[in-house]
Amino acid sequence: MIVPSLDVRGGRLGDGSDPSVLERARGLVAEGAEELHLVDLDAAETGTFRNLELLGEIARTAGVPCRLAGGVSRVDEASRAIDAGFAGVLFSSAVFADDDLLREIARLGGRAIVEIEARSGFLAPRGGAPELIAVATGRGVLASARAAEIAGVRALYLIDLTTEARLGGPPLDLVDAVRAVVGPRTALHAGGGIRDLDDVRALAARGVRSAVIGRALAERRFTIRAAREASTA
Numbered sequence: 001m002i003v004p005s006l007d008v009r010g011g012r013l014g015d016g017s018d019p020s021v022l023e024r025a026r027g028l029v030a031e032g033a034e035e036l037h038l039v040d041l042d043a044a045e046t047g048t049f050r051n052l053e054l055l056g057e058i059a060r061t062a063g064v065p066c067r068l069a070g071g072v073s074r075v076d077e078a079s080r081a082i083d084a085g086f087a088g089v090l091f092s093s094a095v096f097a098d099d100d101l102l103r104e105i106a107r108l109g110g111r112a113i114v115e116i117e118a119r120s121g122f123l124a125p126r127g128g129a130p131e132l133i134a135v136a137t138g139r140g141v142l143a144s145a146r147a148a149e150i151a152g153v154r155a156l157y158l159i160d161l162t163t164e165a166r167l168g169g170p171p172l173d174l175v176d177a178v179r180a181v182v183g184p185r186t187a188l189h190a191g192g193g194i195r196d197l198d199d200v201r202a203l204a205a206r207g208v209r210s211a212v213i214g215r216a217l218a219e220r221r222f223t224i225r226a227a228r229e230a231s232t233a
Helices: 021-030 041-046 052-061 075-083 093-097 099-106 130-136 141-151 172-179 197-205 224-232
Strands: 002-009 036-040 066-072 088-091 112-119 155-160 187-191 210-213
Touching: 002 021, 002 041, 002 187, 002 224, 021 036, 021 052, 036 041, 036 052, 041 066, 052 066, 052 075, 066 075, 075 088, 075 099, 093 099, 093 112, 093 130, 093 141, 099 112, 099 141, 112 141, 112 172, 141 172, 155 172, 172 187, 172 197, 197 210, 197 224, 210 224
Parallel strands: 002 036, 002 210, 036 066, 066 088, 088 112, 112 155, 155 187, 187 210
Antiparallel strands: none
């Protein structure tokens, strides 16, 4: 599945473009988006979900499932998001600090995806509770992926922070490495750095469940329809 990403800061699109967040979300759905990845940048940076009301309105009215990202690291935060209309949430890799928390997250089933935010083979959480970030930072990526599987988590979102937001290519090596240590029951999602349709094809060839794409779609490098066709070719 091709999942467009919208980053929001202060109620506006994070890239500073003119359309309102609602207009951009509706436009993506009109272009064929079957799901949306909504990121509260304020929450990731400050721990406060300042855009939850706006993003919740999108989740309730977009007509497609929407998932919330942006430093979620507590199950009660996830529950509030689901109550607000989200189909589910992406949890920050800060949650790898606590195995009991991973097991709680696993009980959310398909509504939970746990992020593996990687830098040079180690976790680098960009949001979440400070005490969790302090413990999780620097933990090995592959050990973390295995811990998630053991805890019962069934979906991981893989992102390489060295290429993300720079159109540096998708995290193919990370996908390959994580797939080698987790079983087929664990769905892998990936995002960050996707530049072109060849990148989409490369992720699809690896069995990635969804590709989350932000900048390339915003810059009209290709369409959602073209990306979907490339993923099934």
